[in-house]
Amino acid sequence: MSISKKKPDTYYESIIKNGFSRRDFMKFTAFMAAYLGYETSAIGQISEALKTTPRLPIIWEHYQECTCCSESFIRTDHPIVADIILDKVSLDYTLTLMAASGHQAEAAKKATMEKYKGEYILCVEGSVPMGEDGIYCCVAGKTALQQLQEAAAGAKAIIAWGSCASSGCVQSAKPNPTNATPIHKIITDKPIIRVPGCPPIGEVMAGVIVHVIAFGKLPELDRQGRPKAFYAKRVHDSCYRRPYFDAGLFVEEFDDEAAKKGHCLYKVGCKGPVTYNSCGSIKWNNGVSYPIQSGHGCFGCSEDNFWDNGPIYERLTNVPGFGIEANADKVGMVAAGVVAGAAAGHAIASTMSKRKEHKERVDSGKDVEKQVD
Amino acid sequence: MTTISHEYKRVFVWEVPVRIFHWVNFLALFALIATGILIGNPPALMSGAEATNQYWFGINRFIHFAAGYIFTLNLVYRVFWSFMGNKYANWKVFFPFSKKRRKNMGHVLKSDILLQNPKNSDFSNISVGHNAVASFSYLVFFILVLAQIATGFALYADNATWWFPKLFAWVVPLFGGDALVRLVHHILMWFVIIFSIVHVYLVFYHDWLEGRGEVSSMFGGFKFVRKERVDTKKDLND
Ligand code: HEM
Ligand code: SF4
Ligand code: SF4
Numbered sequence: 001m002s003i004s005k006k007k008p009d010t011y012y013e014s015i016i017k018n019g020f021s022r023r024d025f026m027k028f029t030a031f032m033a034a035y036l037g038y039e040t041s042a043i044g045q046i047s048e049a050l051k052t053t054p055r056l057p058i059i060w061e062h063y064q065e066c067t068c069c070s071e072s073f074i075r076t077d078h079p080i081v082a083d084i085i086l087d088k089v090s091l092d093y094t095l096t097l098m099a100a101s102g103h104q105a106e107a108a109k110k111a112t113m114e115k116y117k118g119e120y121i122l123c124v125e126g127s128v129p130m131g132e133d134g135i136y137c138c139v140a141g142k143t144a145l146q147q148l149q150e151a152a153a154g155a156k157a158i159i160a161w162g163s164c165a166s167s168g169c170v171q172s173a174k175p176n177p178t179n180a181t182p183i184h185k186i187i188t189d190k191p192i193i194r195v196p197g198c199p200p201i202g203e204v205m206a207g208v209i210v211h212v213i214a215f216g217k218l219p220e221l222d223r224q225g226r227p228k229a230f231y232a233k234r235v236h237d238s239c240y241r242r243p244y245f246d247a248g249l250f251v252e253e254f255d256d257e258a259a260k261k262g263h264c265l266y267k268v269g270c271k272g273p274v275t276y277n278s279c280g281s282i283k284w285n286n287g288v289s290y291p292i293q294s295g296h297g298c299f300g301c302s303e304d305n306f307w308d309n310g311p312i313y314e315r316l317t318n319v320p321g322f323g324i325e326a327n328a329d330k331v332g333m334v335a336a337g338v339v340a341g342a343a344a345g346h347a348i349a350s351t352m353s354k355r356k357e358h359k360e361r362v363d364s365g366k367d368v369e370k371q372v373d
Numbered sequence: 374m375t376t377i378s379h380e381y382k383r384v385f386v387w388e389v390p391v392r393i394f395h396w397v398n399f400l401a402l403f404a405l406i407a408t409g410i411l412i413g414n415p416p417a418l419m420s421g422a423e424a425t426n427q428y429w430f431g432i433n434r435f436i437h438f439a440a441g442y443i444f445t446l447n448l449v450y451r452v453f454w455s456f457m458g459n460k461y462a463n464w465k466v467f468f469p470f471s472k473k474r475r476k477n478m479g480h481v482l483k484s485d486i487l488l489q490n491p492k493n494s495d496f497s498n499i500s501v502g503h504n505a506v507a508s509f510s511y512l513v514f515f516i517l518v519l520a521q522i523a524t525g526f527a528l529y530a531d532n533a534t535w536w537f538p539k540l541f542a543w544v545v546p547l548f549g550g551d552a553l554v555r556l557v558h559h560i561l562m563w564f565v566i567i568f569s570i571v572h573v574y575l576v577f578y579h580d581w582l583e584g585r586g587e588v589s590s591m592f593g594g595f596k597f598v599r600k601e602r603v604d605t606k607k608d609l610n611d
Pocket of ligand 3: 300
C-alpha cells in the first residue's frame with residue numbers, strides 16, 4: 001500500500017518500476033483504446049494521461065457478493081491490468097487481494113478516505129442488504145450500509161461492479177429475503193457507473209477503470225447508467241449465430257441435429273435478444289469463447305432482475321399471477337376463447353331476446369318483397 | 374298480417390379517409406399479429422436446410438416492422454382526420470361523456486349488451502355514427518395500441534438510426550429492460566385480438582338486428598336512418 005508516500009507516482013512510473021518495459025506500456029494503451037472503441041489517436045492521449053496523472057486511489061468494497069467480479073477482473077488478458085492497475089498500484093483497500101487484514105486493513109482504508117477525500121474512486125462489488133437494519137452483511141463490525149455511506153461520502157465517483165451492485169442479482173431475486181439493494185438506489189448524490197454482468201467481462205471492467213483514470217472522468221453512459229462502449233448493443237446483434245436466426249433455423253432441444261450444427265438458440269430460451277452486453281464481440285476468457293459459442297443460450301446476466309425474468313430454457317416468459325405453467329400465449333388463447341364463447345352466447349341469446357323486433361323487420365321486408373316484381 | 378315498412382333515408386357516415394384508415398388499420402394489424410405470433414414462437418420450418426439461402430425469419434421480422442410503421446402512420450393520419458372530417462369522424466365522438474352520450478351508453482348497454490328490450494326503444498336511441506359504447510371502446514383501443522407502438526418502437530430503437538424510433542427509447546428503462554418490454558408487447562397483442570373479436574361480432578350483431586347496412590357502411594360509407602328521424606330532427610349525434 002502506498003498511502004504513506006508524499007507524492008504518488010504516476011501510472012507510468014509505477015508500471016516501469018514494476019519491471020514492465022515502455023513497449024509493454026504502449027501495447028497496453030493500444031489494447032485499452034481498442035476496447036474502449038477509440039480511434040488510434042486516442043492511444044497517444046491515453047499514454048500521455050497515464051504518464052502525467054498521479055495514480056487515483058481506489059477503494060474496492062465487497063458486500064453481498066460471490067467475488068466473481070474480482071475473479072473476472074484479474075483474468076483480464078493484459079498482465080498490466082491485473083498486476084499494475086489492480087494489484088500493485090491503485091488498490092488501497094480490497095479485502096480479497098490486499099496483504100493487510102483486520103485492523104490494519106481498516107486503518108489503510110480510513111487513511112485513504114481522509115487523505116484523498118473527494119478524489120478516490122469507490123468500487124463496489126455486491127449489493128447492500130437493507131432488511132433488519134442491514135445485519136445480514138457486516139464488515140469490520142459495521143453493516144454494509146454504514147460502510148457504503150462512509151466510503152461514498154468522500155468518493156469522486158462510484159463504480160458498481162456486476163449485477164449485484166448494479167441491480168441486486170441473485171440476492172434480490174424474489175422474494176429477496178435480505179432486501180438486497182443495488183448501489184444507485186442508496187447513494188444518489190455521486191456519479192455512478194453501473195457495470196452489470198454476472199460477472200462483467202474482465203476487459204470491460206479494465207476498460208472502465210482505464211477510462212476513469214486516464215481521462216479523469218466517467219465514460220459516456222447510457223440511460224441506465226452503463227458505459228455505452230460496452231452495453232450499447234444486444235448480444236443478439238453481435239452474435240455469430242445470428243444468420244441462423246434470420247434464416248429461421250432454430251435448435252428445438254439441446255440434443256437435436258440443429259444443436260449439433262450450431263443453429264440459433266432462441267427457442268431454447270436464449271436471452272441474447274433482450275440482453276445488452278459485449279459477449280458477442282469481446283467474448284470471455286481472453287476471447288476464447290462465450291456461452292452461445294459453447295452451445296448454451298444467453299442467460300441475460302447483465303439485465304436488471306434477470307433471475308426473475310422467467311424460465312431460462314424457454315422462449316416465452318411466464319405471466320405473473322397465472323401459475324407456473326401459464327405463458328402469455330396460453331393465457332391469451334384461453335381469454336380469447338372465453339370472449340369468443342361469450343360472443344356466441346350473446347348471439348344465441350339475442351336471437352331469442354330480440355326475436356320480436358327482428359321478426360318485425362323480416363316481416364316488413366317480406367311485405368316489400370311482395371310489392372316488387 | 375301487414376307490418377309497417379318504415380321509410381329510410383341514406384346518410385353519408387364514413388368519408389373516404391375514414392374508410393381507408395379502417396382497412397389499412399385492419400391489414401396492418403392482421404400482418405402485425407400474424408408476424409408477431411411467429412416472432413414470439415417460430416415454427417420449426419425447414420430445419421434441415423442450409424442457412425445460406427434462407428432468410429424467412431428476417432423477412433418475417435421485416436414485415437412486422439414495416440407493418441408497424443404503416444400502422445403508426447395510419448393512426449397519425451386518423452388523428453389528423455378527427456380534426457378535419459365530418460361529425461362522425463370528429464375526435465369529440467371518442468369522448469362520449471356528455472349527458473346525451475352517457476344516455477346512449479346506458480341504452481346500448483341495456484338493449485344490446487344485456488339484451489333487454491326497453492319500452493321506449495325508439496329510433497332516436499339508435500346512433501348514426503359510432504354508438505357511445507363503441508366509441509368508448511375505440512378510445513380504449515387507441516390507448517392500447519399507443520402502448521403497443523411505444524413498446525414496439527422501444528424494442529426497435531436500438532437498431533434504428535432514425536430519430537423517430539429513438540423517441541421511444543425511454544420506454545425500456547421504464548420497464549427495467551427489454552425482457553419485460555417484450556412480454557408486455559406480447560401480452561397486449563392478446564388484448565388487441567380480443568378487441569377485434571368483440572368488434573367484429575358486434576358489427577355483425579347490429580347489422581343483423583337493425584338492418585341498416587352496418588357492415589356495408591365501412592365499404593360504401595352509407596347507413597340508413599328512418600325518415601321520421603330526419604323529419605323530427607331527433608338526433609343524438611351532433
Ligand atoms: C398492435 C400491433 C402489434 C402487435 C399485435 C405486435 C405483436 C408482436 C409480438 C407478438 C411480438 C413477439 C413478442 C415476443 O414474444 O417476444 C412482437 C415483437 C416485436 N414487435 Fe410488435 N406488435 C405490434 C406493433 C408493433 C409496432 C408498431 C412495432 C414498431 C416497429 C413493433 C415492433 C416489434 C419489435 C421490434 C419486436 C421484437 C422483434 C425482434 O426483435 O425479433 N411491433 N410484436
Ligand atoms: S443464439 Fe441467441 S443471441 Fe445468438 S442469434 Fe440466436 S437468439 Fe440471438
Ligand atoms: S452471454 Fe448473456 S448470460 Fe452469458 S455472460 Fe454474456 S450477457 Fe451474461
